Amino acid sequence: MASIKQHDDYTFNHMVNVCVLAIAFGQRLGLRRQDLAQLGLCALYHDMGKLHIPLEVLNANTNLSEKEWAVMGNHTVFAARTLFPLIEADRGTVNRILTALQHHLRYDGAGYPRLRIRTTQSLYARITAIVDTFDAMTTKRIYQRQYLPDEAIALLHRFAGERYDPLLVKAFVNCMGIYPIGSTVALSTGELAVVVESNPDPDRIHQPKVRIVTDNAQLTVPAQFVDLSHPVHRGRTIRHCVDPEKYGINSSHYVF
Ligand SMILES: [Fe+2]
Known part of the structure; x- marks a missing residue:
């Protein structure tokens, strides 16, 4: 892991994020x-x-050539090759090899690497593929804007059954909510709010608990805690996620 951090800091952080999120998802x-x-x-x-992909390819800010x-696609095979000799010492390495090799294979098998024997993704590879996409989309890169959490969830939905295991996508959305914790959202009342707790009821995942952070477009302190599923707040619904930076909102202040 130290070599990865030295090679590319983003990749290191991404791998750690995917690990933490995958464990939370696995728990659910x-x-x-x-x-x-x-x-x-x-x-x-x-x-x-x-680790074996040159930085000029890894961090290219224009469209990659064929x-x-x-x-870039070879990173799946490089990982499998590096891990293979460790199987004898630890049988669990097989799971790591399959995940590294298959996380871009897609649920329908149309991804990469193209293998001579047709295989389907292991459970861990299917979970990792979903979490990998969510983290990559919601992180700002040189070549990519930072997508809002609801946009990343919408993409997972759109490609459920093709790129991603549809059952796992459903479970992931139930785990994260349509508006994951920490998301800044615009309400039907014109207020802005930060999601602080998801709703465990699958029929009410669009109604999480939030803190209202604005009043007449001004940031307010303290932020009012509101359970959007409570009948008293029936008039308050979430319209969409917004970029907190645009409004000077530090969502972590309200979540922790
Ligand atoms: Fe990858």
């Missing part, structure tokens, strides 16, 4: 403790092959 899926540990390691090492895409 009801995985046993030892399976959660396996999932965490699979997610942590999923992109380790990027040749560069092929180089």
Whole structure:
């Protein structure tokens, strides 16, 4: 992991984020403790092959050429090759190899790497693919704007059954909510709010608990705590996520 951090700080942070999020998701899926540990390691090492991808390809801020895409795609195979000799010492390495190799394979098998034998993604690879996309989309990169959490969730929905396991996408949305904790949202009343707790009722995931952070477009202190599923707040509905930076809102102040 130290070599990855030295090579590319973003990749290191991304691997750690995917690990933490995958464990939280796995917990919600009801995985046993030892399976959660396996999932965490699979997610942590999923992109380790990027250590062998030149930085000019890894951080290219223009569209990659076909040749560069092929180089980038090789990170899946590089990781599998690096991990393979460790199987003898730790049988759990097989899970890590499969996740690294298959996390871009897609649910319908149409992704990469193209393998001679047709395989389907392992459970850990399917989980990692979803979490990987969510973290990559909601992080600002040189070549990509930071997508809002509801946009990332919408994309996962759109490609459920093609790129992603549809059942796992449904479970992920139930776990995160349509508006994940920390999201800044615009309400039907014109107020802005920060999501602080998701609604565990799958029929009410669009009604999380929030803190209202504005009053007449001015930031307010303290922020009012509101349960949007409570009948008293029937007139307050979430319209969409907004970029907190645009309004000078530091959402972490309200969540923790
Ligand atoms: Fe990857």
